[in-house]
Amino acid sequence: MTVSETMRAVRIVEHGGPEVLELTEVAVPAPQAGEVLVRVAAVAVNNTDLWTREGAYGRPGDPEALSGWRGPIGFPRIQGADVAGRVVAVGAGVDESLVGRRVVVDPAVYDSEGPDANPVGLMGSERDGGYAEYVTAAAERVHDVTESPLTDDQLAALPTAYGTALGMIERARLREGETVLVSGASGGVGIALIQIARARGARVVAISSGSKIDPVREAGAHEVVDRARDIAEQIRAAAPEGIDVALDVVAGDLVGEGLPLLREGGRWVVAGALGGSGVTFDVRRLYLHNAQLIGSAMHTPTHFGLLMDLARQGEIQPVVAATFPLERAARAQGELARREHVGKIVIHP
Structure with a gap:
């Protein structure tokens, strides 16, 4: 699949209100060894996005400290934990048959390799996320849901909310x-x-x-x-x-x-x-x-695997409240903060 060299992305360069979200043009990330490149079809908006942007998580011993999900953020940071899309390229050592598959990305960064590992980082906070046209992810964190009856918007609604x-x-x-x-x-x-x-x-x-x-x-x-x-x-x-x-x-x-x-x-x-x-x-x-x-902070790899089984079988039906284009990411976050909706708000990059 052909991939352009640059992409549109929404990122933050500091903590603050919706005004710190900037739409910009950046290089498409190259998948490293063990990674895949996903073209983002839909990315859901979460409270984690708001609190990461605001730096509202605090730190052990300093609850008022400005912090991302698990500590200081490396700016600039592309937001967005919940990605559904298609694999368009793979890095060294990754099965090329993944290219073209419809996938959901497990957004957690885990503390170990095991099936019961704890999440200690999150896409969109500790690494770049899906408020962009493309995102990279570790191949073992990408789940093939090509056969799922759910829409891309519904699939994007799953990782953080349903994983949690x-x-x-x-x-x-x-x-x-x-x-x-x-x-x-x-x-x-x-x-x-x-x-x-x-x-x-x-x-x-x-x-x-x-x-x-x-x-x-x-x-x-x-x-x-x-x-x-x-x-x-x-x-x-x-x-x-x-x-x-x-x-x-x-x-x-x-x-x-x-x-x-x-x-x-x-x-x-x-x-x-x-x-x-x-x-x-x-x-x-x-x-x-x-x-x-x-x-309970999010899920383990085992939990996420169970969730993807439910998605493939269509046994859950995520409710999508509204969708926004990428350039209106600040509006989407504002809509979430007002809490007048039922279900998930989704961005289309």
Whole structure:
């Protein structure tokens, strides 16, 4: 396949607001040994993009420090973790039959080679991402989904949101028949949690509000709790036997309010802090009930492989809220920040 020498890309040269996103012309990256070059068909927008751009992750011992996902960013940095596209070239040592295949890229940079490795970096933060016409990726991080019935936009919606959701569900050891609480249910991770938990045979109680309640119910939630009213009281009414597993991307006050609602041996999994990173709770509700509070950052290679199996079989149906051209990346991020949508926002490079 012919590949041009330059490409359009959106990158940041410093931390800041949407104004630091710049559309520019850069050289198309050459795939190194063990890498492939992917022509980007669609790239989804995530909270990680906003927080990386803002430098909002902090660092151990310095929560106010400007930081990318896992530390200082090497600027300039092309944003975008979630890529679906086609392989157009391969580096040395990579099977050439990959060229022309439709793929999804696992955006994680792992701490080791094993199947249960932990993500310690992210495409778009620790390495260049997919807000561009082309991106390179390690060949073992590229998953062939040529046969998937999902659209490119739906495939792009998977890596961070559905990868994070599946990581939470696996770490929670969710079992069929359990009752699950999902916070932030209208967002990309929230919709993913509802769909995967339902596919696993769980009963889903979701937290949402206003005009988003009906779409959240349509996504598969059995009960929807309105976060504008007394949340704990509504959860008790929806799940009088208690919650087995909480899948939480909100944190903040919800953790303290929600822990007493867990059943014996319940698991509370946190993978985000939309409601605030400061948490206060009664520790007796944790240890007296053999409850577990579990942190979950994205997925392992094993989790991502399971996710790609679901994608090939079309067993999940990502909801795409809106699409934008590359030159309107700042508008796409602004739309995400307003949180008035349900599902994923996708950019077309």
